[in-house]
Amino acid sequence: IGREAYHNTYLIADVDRLFYGSVEKKPARKQIITAYADYIEQEMVKGVPLIQLTRHVLGLMHACPGARNFRRVLSENAHKKEHGPQLLIQAASEVDCD
Numbered sequence: 001i002g003r004e005a006y007h008n009t010y011l012i013a014d015v016d017r018l019f020y021g022s023v024e025k026k027p028a029r030k031q032i033i034t035a036y037a038d039y040i041e042q043e044m045v046k047g048v049p050l051i052q053l054t055r056h057v058l059g060l061m062h063a064c065p066g067a068r069n070f071r072r073v074l075s076e077n078a079h080k081k082e083h084g085p086q087l088l089i090q091a092a093s094e095v096d097c098d
Helices: 002-007 009-020 029-045 050-057 067-077 086-092
Strands: none
Touching (some): 009 029, 029 086, 050 067, 050 086
């Protein structure tokens, strides 16, 4: 389960429905990206490097058209100091999924 959740992060979005009977609709991937971008902004103010925050979402777009571009944009740019949360939004724009 751990490896699958890391490589296919969106799998976690179904946990509440599958295990706890939640009837709430799972958030769309781009909703998660927007919320996570806000979190990234808060953490970067504290000095957390962007690359440490983005490496855990590389699997969020698994199996979506454009997922490879999403991973590439983050992998090639997240270590650069001039980038911030907007890089995540830019990477997500490469994907055609929900």
